[in-house]
Amino acid sequence: MPYSATVLRVMIASPSDVPEARDAVKKAIHGWNNANAQTKGVILQPWRWETSAVPLLGAHPQKLINAQGVDDSDIVFALFGGRLGSPTPDAVSGTAEEIDRALAMGKPVHLYFSTAPLPHDIDTAQLEALRAFKNEVQNRGLLGEFSNTDQLNHEVWKAIEHDIATLFPEGSTPSRKEPTGVEFVVQPQQEREVSGFNSKGKPRYRTRRWLEVTNIGSRDAEDVTFESVNDGDLILTDPSAPTIIHRGQTRRVHVIRTSSTGDPVVRIHWTEDGKQKMRDFHVG
Incomplete structure (x- = not known):
């Protein structure tokens, strides 16, 4: 169903050593878009130079x-x-x-520094330059930190909510009628975390996966259960006892992917106004 929305471009800036972040x-x-775009009338458009910049000659790459x-x-x-990154003609690095x-x-x-373990082959000159930059910039505002991508996800949502409230005072953005009843948004998430180091000192990683299930509707969902439609593609690892997902609440459902080529589907059952309801979500 069509709806009106204000589109905001969000630039993601960083040196080359934090691709997962x-x-x-x-x-x-x-x-955030999946959970809020229709009800708040705002869509966020991510911009990354490696995928969004248009190749063009005529000026220094950083100026473009x-x-x-x-x-x-x-x-x-x-x-x-x-890393701080490579210097430009006008600054200590492109990101700076x-x-x-x-x-x-x-x-x-919004500026965030990772506190995750550093690789043993870290460029010490880059690390010292980054520390000097951090010491300088911390006098210009509040800095954020993250130890993993899960924490960073939370920080991004918090920052977005702050910016939306600041940029658009209440009632100034296009709006859509609040959904009635229970309405779920299911977003697959994953993060790589360091599980150890090999004999050469390089980190080993493992991937955790989960589904973030948010009730964006106007009513609480009762007797909520989750079911994998294709057990060969997706295994739910959390207890299967019925639960309640209140209006505006998000629950995390941990999963294991057993196939990278399938089309995993999770089925949500719930009770609403005494009636049993069900909906399938593709989460590949």
């Missing part, structure tokens, strides 16, 4: 990224792990230049 911010943005990304963005998320430019233009900038 960049992916996590993008997934968090899409998750500034023009295409920073200047046209409404919100900026900047992430750092163990993007931060300064966005701030000068009055855009909200």
Whole structure:
């Protein structure tokens, strides 16, 4: 069903050593859209230079990224792990230049530093440069930290809610009538976490997967249970006892993917106004 919405571009800025964090911010943005776009009348459009920038000659690459990304963005998320990044003609790194430019233009900038373990082959010069940059920038505002992508997802949602409330006072954005009854949004999530290190000191990773099930409707869902339609593709690892998902509440359902080529489907059963209801969600 068509609806009106205001589109905000969200730039994801970082050096090259935090690809998982960049992916996590993008997934968090899409998750927020799924849960809020229709009811709040706002859609967030992620922008990453490696996928969104248009190849073009005629200027330094950073100036082109500034023009295409920073200047046209409404919100900026900047992430750092163990590198500051390569210097540009005008700043200590490309990401630092993007931060300064966005701030000068009055855009909200959210800056996060990873506290996850660093690899043993870390570039110490880059690490020292990053620490010096952090010491300088911490006097210019509040900095955020994240130890894993799950925590970063929470931080992104918190920042988005703050920005929406600031950019659009109540009643100033296109709105849509609140959904009536129970309405679920199911968003697959995953994160890689360090499970140890090999003999060469490089980290080993494992992937945790779960479904975030949010009731965006106007009523509580009772006797909620979850079922994997194709057991060969998806295994639910949480207890199967019926539960209640209140209006606006999110529950996490942990899963295991047993096939990377299938089309996993989770079926949600619930009771609403004394009637049994059911809906399937594709979560591949």
